Amino acid sequence: MFGKEFFAARYAALGWKYEDVTPEQAIRINTMNCDEEKVVRRLEALGIELEKIPFLEHGYWVSHSNFSLGATSEYLLGLYSIQEAAAQIPTTLFTELKDKIVLDACAAPGGKTVQLADSMGNTGAVIALDVKKQRLTALTNHLERCRVKNTIVYYLDARQASKLKLKFDRILLDVPCSGNFSTDKDWFKKRTIKDVERNAKLQREILAEATKILKDNGEIVYATCSLEPEENELNVNWAIENLNLKVAKTSCYGERAATEIFGKRLDGQIENCRRIWPGKTQGFFVCKLVKS
Amino acid sequence: MINVIEDFVRRFNAEIRLDETLLVKKGNSYFLLNDTLKRLVAKDFFYAGLYLGKSKKDRFFPSFNLLRIIAESKANKVVVDRKTEWLFICGRDIFKRGIKKVVGSKNRGSYTLILNMKSECLGYGKILHNLDKPGKGVVIKNILDIGDFLRRESK
DSSP states (O other): BBBBBHHHHHHHHHHHOOOOOOOEEEEEEEETTSSSHHHHHHHHTTOEEEEOTTOOEEEEEEEEEESSSTSSHHTTSSSSSOTTGGGHHHHHTSSOOOOEEETTOOOOTTTTHHHHHTEEEEEEEEEEEEHHHHHHHHHHHHHOOOOOOOOHEOOOOOGGGGGOOOOOEEEEOOOOOOOOOGGOOTTHHOOHHHHHHHHHHHHHHHHHHHHHHHHEEEEEEEEEEEEOGTTHHHHHHHHHSSSOOOEEEOOOOOOEEEEEEETEOOOOOGGGSSEESSSSOOOEEEEEEOOO | OHHHHHHHHTTTOOOOOGGGGEEEEETEEEEEOHHHHHHHOTTSSSEEEEEEEETTTTTEEHHHHHHHHHHHHSSEOOOOOOHHHHHHHOOOOOEEGGGEESSSSOOOOEEEEEEOTTEEEEEEEEEOOOSOOOOSEEEEEEEETTTTTHHHHHH
């Protein structure tokens, strides 16, 4: 069970007609390091055309640039990050982040870790974990470039986060997932339903561990860039049934998630999740979970 | 532990104050924590707080965080024009014609921070020829610039 036809038929059953898309490049201004308007003006003076992303506070689509956005002084000075628009959404779902103790459980390469630090104004603490050591270097380069100073990084599997013996106010679970075709042109050749199921299991294990170390009034934001319901609606439904979590209402960009998937009726709270089909952004799924 | 960093900072005729109780060394790397991080950090961390640099065989390799802290103090600094800024972050040395302003030492052999016209620290270099004497050609050797972030990725 693999291939473009197989997956496209599943998307059709979920209400979306497959189309080949290329998401637009986007940036996010690191407001902890600069005045946003001034940076936008600086970039425009370089000939970079920016368009404000309507559903993000500090995000811009890059309409046109004659050179690599990763090679400007402004980028190297940490004034902005190159971060896909949908990937900027999860962090914005948390309520009040300043002075909080936050876990970024699957942090590398660090785009969202920097965004967390930015939203926190470098206050409190971000504990960032990743299980792949070679990816930690990319993460720490990102932290140094963006002048992040409130983060501790560990080489640790998110499924073992309780070893840290800490309780967290906020937990970001941008979990390892199957990805989607909009950011990987060979996706349909590489992925099978078995991969999806394997990732879904791993994600449930991470969700279970995160629930153990979440403070009673804490918040988990769960996100994937997978389009597959096993990694999204079905996993969140499992968390409602098994982890005593509930899905908080959100008003972020995206469609309400379906409460019936391939004939299976899910908990009504699932409609508080948001599903973003590929288009100007990549495909994405995001929700906020709290303890019941 | 702090001596290594202070010795490096003095090369720029600068002095900075770091709270030694918040400094931690992990392997060869130095990090500056704050009170919250100090309370939370476990000994097997990979990276924490503000990375200041690393020492290797009696040499200290600063981070850009440390250079930025030095740049906020009274120190040797050279401000360069936009074209020279671009060449510098591409790893090139600095020609005299690209220098807009010199603060502190102008003497050959001195270390100096390199700033752009917005006073943002781009890295540092070593003065090869006295900057107050007439002359053309390369006057500051590039030792470290922020283009290093890109070069690290390609390694």
